[in-house]
Amino acid sequence: MSLIVQKFGGTSVGDVARIENVARRVVATRQAGHRVAVVVSAMAGETDSLVRLAHAAGGDEPDPREYDALVSTGEQKTIALLAMAIQRLGHPARSFTGAQIGMRTDAAHMRARIQSIDAARIHEVLGAGTVAVIAGFQGVDDEGNVTTLGRGGSDTSAVAVAAALNADVCEIYTDVDGVYTTDPNLVSAARRLSRISYDEMLEMASLGAKVLQIRSVKFAMQYGVPIHVRSSFSEDEGTWVVREEDAMEGLVVSGVTYNRSEAKIRLRGVKDQPGVAARLFGPLGEAGIVVDMIVQNVGQDGSTDITFTVPRGDTRRALAIAEQAGAEVGAAGVLADESIAKVSIVGLGMKDHAGVASRMFRVLASEGINIQLISTSEIKISVLIEEKYTELAVRALHAAFVESGAGQPRAEA
Amino acid sequence: MSLIVQKFGGTSVGDVARIENVARRVVATRQAGHRVAVVVSAMAGETDSLVRLAHAAGGDEPDPREYDALVSTGEQKTIALLAMAIQRLGHPARSFTGAQIGMRTDAAHMRARIQSIDAARIHEVLGAGTVAVIAGFQGVDDEGNVTTLGRGGSDTSAVAVAAALNADVCEIYTDVDGVYTTDPNLVSAARRLSRISYDEMLEMASLGAKVLQIRSVKFAMQYGVPIHVRSSFSEDEGTWVVREEDAMEGLVVSGVTYNRSEAKIRLRGVKDQPGVAARLFGPLGEAGIVVDMIVQNVGQDGSTDITFTVPRGDTRRALAIAEQAGAEVGAAGVLADESIAKVSIVGLGMKDHAGVASRMFRVLASEGINIQLISTSEIKISVLIEEKYTELAVRALHAAFVESGAGQPRAEA
Numbered sequence: 001m002s003l004i005v006q007k008f009g010g011t012s013v014g015d016v017a018r019i020e021n022v023a024r025r026v027v028a029t030r031q032a033g034h035r036v037a038v039v040v041s042a043m044a045g046e047t048d049s050l051v052r053l054a055h056a057a058g059g060d061e062p063d064p065r066e067y068d069a070l071v072s073t074g075e076q077k078t079i080a081l082l083a084m085a086i087q088r089l090g091h092p093a094r095s096f097t098g099a100q101i102g103m104r105t106d107a108a109h110m111r112a113r114i115q116s117i118d119a120a121r122i123h124e125v126l127g128a129g130t131v132a133v134i135a136g137f138q139g140v141d142d143e144g145n146v147t148t149l150g151r152g153g154s155d156t157s158a159v160a161v162a163a164a165l166n167a168d169v170c171e172i173y174t175d176v177d178g179v180y181t182t183d184p185n186l187v188s189a190a191r192r193l194s195r196i197s198y199d200e201m202l203e204m205a206s207l208g209a210k211v212l213q214i215r216s217v218k219f220a221m222q223y224g225v226p227i228h229v230r231s232s233f234s235e236d237e238g239t240w241v242v243r244e245e246d247a248m249e250g251l252v253v254s255g256v257t258y259n260r261s262e263a264k265i266r267l268r269g270v271k272d273q274p275g276v277a278a279r280l281f282g283p284l285g286e287a288g289i290v291v292d293m294i295v296q297n298v299g300q301d302g303s304t305d306i307t308f309t310v311p312r313g314d315t316r317r318a319l320a321i322a323e324q325a326g327a328e329v330g331a332a333g334v335l336a337d338e339s340i341a342k343v344s345i346v347g348l349g350m351k352d353h354a355g356v357a358s359r360m361f362r363v364l365a366s367e368g369i370n371i372q373l374i375s376t377s378e379i380k381i382s383v384l385i386e387e388k389y390t391e392l393a394v395r396a397l398h399a400a401f402v403e404s405g406a407g408q409p410r411a412e413a
Numbered sequence: 414m415s416l417i418v419q420k421f422g423g424t425s426v427g428d429v430a431r432i433e434n435v436a437r438r439v440v441a442t443r444q445a446g447h448r449v450a451v452v453v454s455a456m457a458g459e460t461d462s463l464v465r466l467a468h469a470a471g472g473d474e475p476d477p478r479e480y481d482a483l484v485s486t487g488e489q490k491t492i493a494l495l496a497m498a499i500q501r502l503g504h505p506a507r508s509f510t511g512a513q514i515g516m517r518t519d520a521a522h523m524r525a526r527i528q529s530i531d532a533a534r535i536h537e538v539l540g541a542g543t544v545a546v547i548a549g550f551q552g553v554d555d556e557g558n559v560t561t562l563g564r565g566g567s568d569t570s571a572v573a574v575a576a577a578l579n580a581d582v583c584e585i586y587t588d589v590d591g592v593y594t595t596d597p598n599l600v601s602a603a604r605r606l607s608r609i610s611y612d613e614m615l616e617m618a619s620l621g622a623k624v625l626q627i628r629s630v631k632f633a634m635q636y637g638v639p640i641h642v643r644s645s646f647s648e649d650e651g652t653w654v655v656r657e658e659d660a661m662e663g664l665v666v667s668g669v670t671y672n673r674s675e676a677k678i679r680l681r682g683v684k685d686q687p688g689v690a691a692r693l694f695g696p697l698g699e700a701g702i703v704v705d706m707i708v709q710n711v712g713q714d715g716s717t718d719i720t721f722t723v724p725r726g727d728t729r730r731a732l733a734i735a736e737q738a739g740a741e742v743g744a745a746g747v748l749a750d751e752s753i754a755k756v757s758i759v760g761l762g763m764k765d766h767a768g769v770a771s772r773m774f775r776v777l778a779s780e781g782i783n784i785q786l787i788s789t790s791e792i793k794i795s796v797l798i799e800e801k802y803t804e805l806a807v808r809a810l811h812a813a814f815v816e817s818g819a820g821q822p823r824a825e826a
Contacts, residue, residue: 016470019470050490053429053490054493057432057433057495058498058500063496069508069510077463080480080482081467084480084483085471088470097482145513
């Protein structure tokens, strides 16, 4: 007998018929002899509709406490309906709001962080043979105010519940059947990974693979919760996200990702003197603009080029700040370019395999793709290229690193 | 400075524009120097929509605990939206669910009874100058399960909050502007009462005047909470429901009410022997059928007629039970008649005024209306008549007892 936490997102519980599907799935798991805690999101569309109401009544910036009180009702509807649907199949179930299950968070409304969970309460319910149906995305602060974890918080709720219960696995049900080596819409040879490490998943998630929320992966890594990402619509195994030591060896590159939502900004001919970077990135940070890649290189004349990327929605504001800073430090010019894409290869194996970077650059060069910027971490290499070459680059890199069979033992069709 | 509890029903908070109206009303009361706690219902239509979902997921008889967890989200939406709308007008406000305000009830889901309220918590909020916006209709049991009070429970919530706070008044805002001497749709001379006693209001409410929930009036009477029934759409004074000693003297009859939703069932020629009534009304009670009037009279031959009334929706079931019982006790026959109406006159003054009943019968006789059944209490006389005479009877009685000026001091135009 295992203790299994199952998480179903908004699409999986989008209407009563889908909630009944989820109920059948939960019951099947219970009938297989397991204890089950289920964490659910609001029905698809519900949260958006509540957010619209919040702005209609509360204006552009509704009070965060009341905002949380309002939007948390979305998940409360789902838990009651799912508990009813499970009961209707003849199995005991009980719904719990964040407050009822002791999901304590800090008081940061709309982006609260989980601090503790009353695991004893859930164990008591599960021990009685009852399915615990828990509202994701929400908690309660020390004063009893309802808090929410921010968008995508339900994944984090599920992992937190699994961690608190010391569950055998946290199953995340979604509309895709796992984590792929790259975007299957772009590369037909993309393969579903059977296992991936937390670190790799973090790089994949932050680079654009939308399967799992980054926060939930960090949480799972911190507490060693095995995550199983799988499809709501099939019985097949999906992808396990596990400790590095549990991920099979041998794969140099687990995946190829891309991101076409950033813009590049370049300060030319900056005098190479202390404090230049601070003058630029200080105001950007204060403006709440998230800077991704940063590259600085000193030219032969002692002057410097600084290039960085920001989300495209922030291009104009970032450019204005860069121009202001450029004027202060005597830059020769400031340029913005939105026609760029970031393409990355991710893999634990890079740590131990030399030459991965140079091979990546060779592959791109042989396709005639110019590299504008390079950024690396222990398990990832990202390059900035012209946007129109995105598909070409992703296909070439996938063919070279994944389809070639390098690391076949860790990837399965 | 007074402490005022204001209750707004589903129609008054039916959409964001109406919620903003309520917010302005609350703010005006606060600006007049009062402390305000507001109790609200779910937005009109919301509860019905949640109930439909409950049946879709949970079948004909969804689990009562989950049903309450689901439908209580309706009021939670309203409190957050109203708090936002009040804040947007520049005034501090804070929403509270039943659980957050310590609205303790018993564990009888879907029809819970309030046991206590954490008044200190509300006083703390109000003392800080903040408007407390409280979810009506819901509470929480000793184990932290959400409970609901049943339909119309929001009135009861408001009165309970007012009682716990020792408020100066509980204002019930509704789509009519008070309690009338009779149905204004039937009698154009109907007048709004300025004051009415709890006892009279109870008789009026149970006889068909839909202004206030009976439970809330009982609660108000028990704790001596003055209720002010008034319109959401006007500033005019409505009707005060108060202790008998605070209701002005002089009015013999406060109102004329009618009820066309009952059916009459008659067992003819029952042998007059012990246990007959028990054989009949025992099974009716077990079937959950609420019997209203009961009259039994012994004929000259020693046989008895038993006549009683039930809601028309239960006519068929009641008739079947009566036929079964009739066969057992040797009744000569069982008849059902749905073409009847109950017309009543209500007034504290009846206690001290002899001859009210005989005057009532005279009035009806002079209109050629035959009386089928009579039932009286200390402050009410009800008669059962043919349904087609309802309007005629109500108008004649209103003219004779109310318009005649008997008790003018207590009724105001």
